[in-house]
Amino acid sequence: MNKKNAFPVTPSTIIRLVLVSVFDVAVLSLIRQLLDDGNYPLSGILGVVIIIITLCFSLEKLRYYRWLGVSLAATTLFVLYPILYTIYLSTTNAGYGHILTKQEAVAFLESQQYVPESGQQYKWTAYRSLESTNDYVLWLQAEDDATFLTGIGTATQPASLGDDGIGAADDKGIPTSIQGYQRLEKRDTVAMIDQLGQLEFGSAPDIIRITSLTVAATTQQRYHYDSDGDTLTDAETGLVYHPDEGVFTTDDGQELPPGFRVGVGLDNFERFFASSALRGPLVRIISWNFAYAILSVLCSFALGLFIAVLFETLPGRQIIRALLIIPYPIPALVSILIWRNLLNPDFGALVSLQNSIFGTAPNWLTDPKWTRIAIIIINMWLSYPYFYIVSSGALQAIPTDMMDAAAVDGANAWQRFSKITLPLLLKIVSPLLVASFAFNFNNFNLIYIFNQGNPPIAGSPIPAGHTDILISFVYRLAFNSAISDYGLGASISIVLFLFIAAITWGQFRYTRVLEDQTV
């Protein structure tokens, strides 16, 4: 308890604790609201966020974590939670037709109304109370021309023109006013129609609702969910539905949309491992994914380094550098789309240039090999300036006396470069290479914008392309096609992540990213 004296309560401590409390209160009230919605996962993760923030900023033992508290909380919420969510999705049948949770599906179905056979349809006219803006009455005209008057929560009464309190009729036979109420003109009726549609006129069980601009009807709730038997009954047809694989289904197989998502255990993983047809394209996609990431990094780095070395001592290198890094600040979306156009087989400027020089040009968008080459070239164009800058900085950091000594020993330029400069340089930039690898491994933009993963792979059970990488393939599976199979997409993401993580983990061991210069 002596420690207490070492950390006196200062104004900054108080400010900190007040800020933490304010944050906690705000988030807790959000959690409470989310719990009302039955939203447990998000509430849970927000709870974790609160715990992180509160512990970091109040426990003296965790004072060093204060520096990381906010980042950690944000990462938990927006990076980690989505990953956990992906894991959750992989164990469900989420996807087309199974988007909602069961709770949401039941709520949706229970909100539906129908007009029972005993129900009546009317033409209606609304009148607003002169005193209260929330009180209305309806003048109803049944199909047999009988007329009624009904209000909110009051029984529907037969009424006719000339009755007490009912004003003169207009040319359509509808009263222009009702005592205490003012008739709504069409303009107002249209603007307010959904407000009116939420009101329940008449008294139970003959509740009258407005169902369209002209029609009001006695409606009843169509579906009733019985949570004990886990059944859903259609009051109109009398059919009884049981949940079956995420859809309410009758015994003879009639399905009632919308479906909902249910846990399917490891089914998605099984589907993935059992489908040999799926594995074929996947093996291609994985190997291309690695080749793409590695080649992109190596080629860009090689070009950047080449430029850095070549122009290191060249007069006018500032101007050359300013010109050469021009690709870097241009937004990638723009650059990639321009490249796609330059390489268009019919109209691309570069293609016609190639045609006029060589008489022929590769099919940059349709030939699998050339599309891949195009992607690597574009990625080189996008990122060599970065490596150029980094390499030239690193070159300056290499002590010149080592070079001089080597030169004295009779080593030629190439030997000096490969034996001394390159190893030192690699040591310096290897963390950046790893970072660049990680970035390119999931470089969705380039693949998707350039050719959407095309050209297609022949013989794949699900459309897949020769330039698809994992993330673009999963995207295709989940969003870009009619399949929308989140479950399968999620399980593929996870299997592949484990695989890549293992490989990347190995890579880290050889880099200095995790080492510290000062200990």
Add this chain to the structure above:
Amino acid sequence: MTDIQTHSTPIATTSYKKPNFSLNYQQRRWLGYIIRYLIAAILIVFAFVPVVWVLSASFNPSGSLVSIEVIPKNPGLGNYRGLFENQYYPYLTWLKNSFVVASISTFLSVSSTTVSAYGLSRFRFYGRKTLMRAILIISIFPAALSIIALYTTFQQVGNRIGILGLDSHASLILIYASGALSINVFLVKGYIDSIPLEIEESALVDGATHAQIFRMITLPLAKPILITISVLTFMAIYGDFVLPRILMQSSDKYTVMVGLYLFQSADYAQNWGVFTAGAVIAALPILGLYMLLQRYIIGGLTAGAVKL
């Protein structure tokens, strides 16, 4: 095999060791320059082809992707006029949105990156290494489906707090700002690692708190890397179109990249002329910013790399 090797090696060495160039040192130097300038010229052409193309296309009135001529036949500002006068596609609003979102996100993201990097650099605590590894591993997760989680999260939150829901810039900013614990942390941490501890220690002795040291000493010294990271982060957010495409739903909330993507992915007409004009205008501020801060960026990147 061995025979050939023993025969060929000496020949090779003799012919290479004494190159029979009748050029003196001066001439060789000039030749070297000429070759290098030639290479530079080729590379500059490589770098500029797309830039020249997009500029030329943006002044080409034809508006389709057939614009092979470098200098259009009758250049005009029609595409630019089309861009600004189109009342259905509020290009200037998109540009403004992009700047607002990218500026605020960059500020938040870089702030928390820097604070975190300082913590990772200066203190040794339980779980530090694990944390750093976790940051790296998480960054390679193929997060295609994370979009679903983010979408539903903001939808659910938005049902309760409207300004934090889908179609709000706040949602974008929160996500971008939370990217703080990424590879950037390592760049900044590496830089801070290289700032000598002695200065801080003497300050500690004088009774300064770590927060004060961070503010008064570390931050000013880390300025180059902070500028670099800021510009890089800004560029990355400015250039993103996946997140805003999915989270933003009304066209006056779009960022400029979403808008540009819209121009060329429409159902019926890909308007290349307007797209290229829009692309040029969208790229200009970034290019300007980059040119303006080029010195710092190069300094920061090289230093960040060397000191990592």
Add this chain to the structure above:
Amino acid sequence: MKRFVFLVVLVVLAVNLPLSASPKAVAQTPTLTIWTDDQRLPVLTELSKAFTEEYGVEVVVEPQGTENTMNTMTQGAATGEGPDIFTIPHDNMGRLVDTGVVAPLDLGDKAEFFLPNSLEAFTYNGELYGVPFAVENDALFRNVDLVPEAPKTWAEAAEIGRQLVDEGKVEYAFAFPDLGYNYYPVYTAFGGYVFGRDEEGNYTADDLGMDNEGMVAGAEWANSLIRDGYASENLDWEAAHVLFESGQAPFIITGPWAVDRFKTNEVPYAISAFPAATEDGEPGGPFIGVQGFMVNAGSENLLLAQTYLTEFIATDESMQYIFDNDPRPSAWVAVFEATEDPDMRGFSEAGVTGQAMPAIPAMGFVWDAWESAGLLITQGELTPSEALSQAAEQIRTQITESE
């Protein structure tokens, strides 16, 4: 530690303060949101100003396009996202109804003002789900400078094209935007189809024709042109249109959306009905797509959205306005019959042999697989019969899995 306990107590106390969990207040004047495509955006924006004028309800029109609209509707609409109203080609209806995200509509006595087949296209399980406004289909466009007379058979068309290429007058014999939707008239001329019909005349997913002989024969026609270098190996919607409008290809199969750009580019075009496979064969027929408005079932402005369609869109003035500003054959009888535009007449004639696009949910699986097959054929990676049976396989797998 004490400080932590203090904090926890504080927070627990604070949380129990009655903070208002304000439920979304119903807006006094609602705003209608409509999603549509790039071509309808200006039309609907301008048109809706009259609605705002009349009823004081603001209408926001957003350019979202079919793909994004479908994604949002099938994935987010059930939880309250998406527009109040959207326009969509009718073939997407099955998927939308199947996911329960669109509301049925009642046109009342206005139904008689619509072309019956356009209403039929938006009818599913006996309920009407869309208000149609245009009926569109492809036609054969030819460059009249190069081809004065419309060909009678596909073989003749290919022959004319080849000759023009050999004479150096054009780059390609034919421009193909795709080998799917915009190639359907060729498939059908050779006897191909996508989905067959059951006894009651409804499309059924049980009869998938994707890999039948007619489809293969149809694909062979394009394949032989491509393999001989008379058509591009690059299948690109935009590039194909540019090929035609720049006079580099004498033929293209496309729809009303392209008329405007062809006029702008001053290419001398003529529209005609489709050739047949043989001299005495039946001419091929295009898919007939009906464009219509649908209403999001989860919309907070459901009744207003329905009112907008029944009171405002389903009127002579609105339908005429839509037709005038985005000319495609109208689904509104009065406008359709008054049309004298020769292009629109041409489309209607080409559509005589057409068939409504299937709107069953399985149609959603067709497009991607079909597109892939088209690319594989043009690239020479697979023969037409291999590519189409692969597509059929992909579609069948997905149909089975979705059941």
